[in-house]
Amino acid sequence: MRRLSVRELSPLEARVLGVLVEKAHTVPDSYPLSLNSLLSGCNQKTAREPVINATEAEVLVAVDALKSLSLAFESSGSRVSRYEHNMGRALGLPSQSVALLAVMMLRGPQTSAELRSNAERLHHFADVSSVDAFLHELAERAPEKGGALVVKLPRAAGAREPRWAHLLCGAVDASALQLAAESEDFVAAGELAALKANQHAMQEQIDALREQVERLYAELGIARS
Template sequence: MRPLSLLEARVLGVLVEKAHTVPDSYPLSLNSLTLGCNQKTARDPVINATESEVQVAVDALRALNLVFESSGSRVARHEHNMGRAMSLPSQSVALLAVLVLRGPQTSSELRANCDRLHRFADVSSVEAFLDELAERPVEKGGPLALKLPRAPGAREARWTHLLCGPVDVSSMPVAAHTEEFVAAGELASLKAQQAALQSEVAALRALVERLYAELGVTRS
């Protein structure tokens, strides 16, 4: 499958999302689909596509068998065929849809944001499906997800989709590779604990000195 454009990927992601979140209105009319693409919330980046532009994207996705047009209605309605067309389980479809709609995210963020599309038992199950997408063999179309380098100050690495083609990570800032990385909040907490312990040790030392003095014991 060729790389998708930003709008094509957005259309596909919206169709996957709305199939779960507004099943009574699904499949979507062109107007509803356009509104979903142009949402200001839960979208990164925010776009402002016209209905004609969305229609062009829908037609391109239909040519790839990723979208179907439903029959039997006076208004044309559209539904995705992502799972079957790309031989992907529903869990992977949900993860890719959320990455397409919301941009790069950590495994924990993906688990939370996928909740209405698929409820993952834990973060490890999310990572298992992400690893499958990242290791998808060439004969099946190649990788569809990529784990980005951990950014400076970040505790977790983020994931991104590859539906729109390869991602250049060479210019991305990368955190130092060390297992001793501690987030700023944790560092402040550790310093506070250290100060409290030092205060306790000083108080205990003063108490011992006083006891020695009261007992008339000379420290050796």
């Protein structure tokens, strides 16, 4: 069964699409993205699994392929070509599902808790159960709509929770992922990544609150003690 109403994506096409979705939320002032910004996002060393080193020509080919599938398009009215995603409309998905798929395209298979933490800047999920609801909806997507877009992987030995993977690039080799997941170091790394993502989100909230307090002090003319 085909996973998309169009063809399956290459790993680089999926990475490009994930970056377009991510940057629409994290750098809205510079979105749509120029080719150079898109290249930097694809080759980013943090929050990426696996880390890649694509060339500008390769990214441009991937963008053109996404445009032909109506998953991305080029913005008009600028001297520099800029690109944005059209994922939600092309696949008929809500923004919550788009956010979860983007995080999986950028960071690989993750647990529901990890997805919630890592998707925080793209969409705020109230709790893990709300993430699970959208994941199950994606996993049970009707064949006439293109079939499932995610799959729950078998829980690895010693792992507390099963991980989810996207199917935008086709079927997932669960056995290969199982071998990597069976080590305790791998499980610890996944949990640590989720904790770091949550800590980063909390720090951003604290910084924003601190700025608001400083602004109020200034507006009221109150000196800080």
